Amino acid sequence: MGFEAINAVLPDQTDQINRLQYLLAEARLPVVSVIGKYNHGKSSLLNALVECEQFAVSDARETTALSDFEYQGVRWLDTPGLDADVARNDDQAAMTGAWQQSDIRLFVHCVREGELDQSECDMIDTLQQDALKSGRQTLIVLTQIEQVEEQTLANVQALMKQQAPKLPIIPVSAHRYRQGLESASALKIKKSGINELRQAVQSALAYVEQTRKDEVLALGESLEGLIDQGLTNLQARLLHQQAKRHALLANFVTEYQNLHSKLHKQLNRA
Structure with a gap:
């Protein structure tokens, strides 16, 4: 059974089917997706991690579709920002990056915004639930820490730790990291937190190959059960439709025979 046929049998399982199809395609590099709300510093963070100005950074909306770059394997x-497009086109692209293609998710939140809002908490809960099923890891990245006092940073971290107790929270400053590189300041680079984030990502990357194998098996088993149930349901519906057609046909034959008999009697009387 091909993936199109599976989609036809299980139209409400499109995300899982697409993920399985993605994993079973030719060998792919591990994917780290940066997700979060619009203007929380996602692109600046990526530029720091790949050590070049690859991703557009602007106060206006720049990222309206998935944008990628290969760096160090x-x-x-x-x-796109999760709240960028009221038409939800960008939200769908963000979800594609977060769910279909990603192995590791970096959930970005700007420290100036304080604690996570309800929509972010909902997303974090969904990511944590997915981690239990797929094994894929999520790291929360607290960005733009150079813009607040240390006590404010500590307070925000404490609040977010209550909201997302199962996920690591890594504070970073892409701006401070860039300054450190430009001035050759090891202290600024260290205080930026970027190297700490890199180490956390590298640790997560070590599990990607095995996680993908486990996820393929889990998705395969889940979809197999759903396919069996779906085929059983389709067969039951088909039998029901066949029974209805047989009943209609039998009723038609009976009515035809009755009509034929009446016409025959009338003709004989005439």
Whole structure:
């Protein structure tokens, strides 16, 4: 059974089917997706991680589709802001990056915004639930820390830790990292937190190959059960439709025979 046929049988399982199809395609580089709300510093963070100005940074909306770059054997994926497009086109692109293609998710939140809002908490809960099923890891990245006092940073971290107790929270400053590189300041680079984030990503990348294998098996088993149930349901519907057609046909034959008999009697009387 091909994937188109599976989609026909299980139209409400499109995300899982697309993920399985993606995993079973030719060998792909591990994918790290950066997700989060619009203007929270996703593109700046990616530029720091890949050490070049590859991703557009602007106060206006720039990222309206998936944008990627290969660096050190990893495909880095920039996604539109989760709240960028009221028409939800960008949201769909963001979800494609976060769910269909990604192995590791970096959930970006700007420290100036304080604690996570409800939509971000909902997304974090969804990511944590997915981690239990797929094994894919999510890291929360607290960005633009150079713009607040240390106590404010500590307070925001504490609040977010209550909201997302199962996920690591890594504070970073892409701006401070860039300054450190330009001035050759090891202290600024260290205080930027970028190297700490890199180490966390590298640790997560070590599990990607095995995680993908486990996820393929889990998705295959899940879809197999759903396909069996779906085929059973389709067969039951088909039998029901056949029974209805047989009943209609039998009724038609009976009515035809009755009509034929009446006409025959009338003709005989005439």
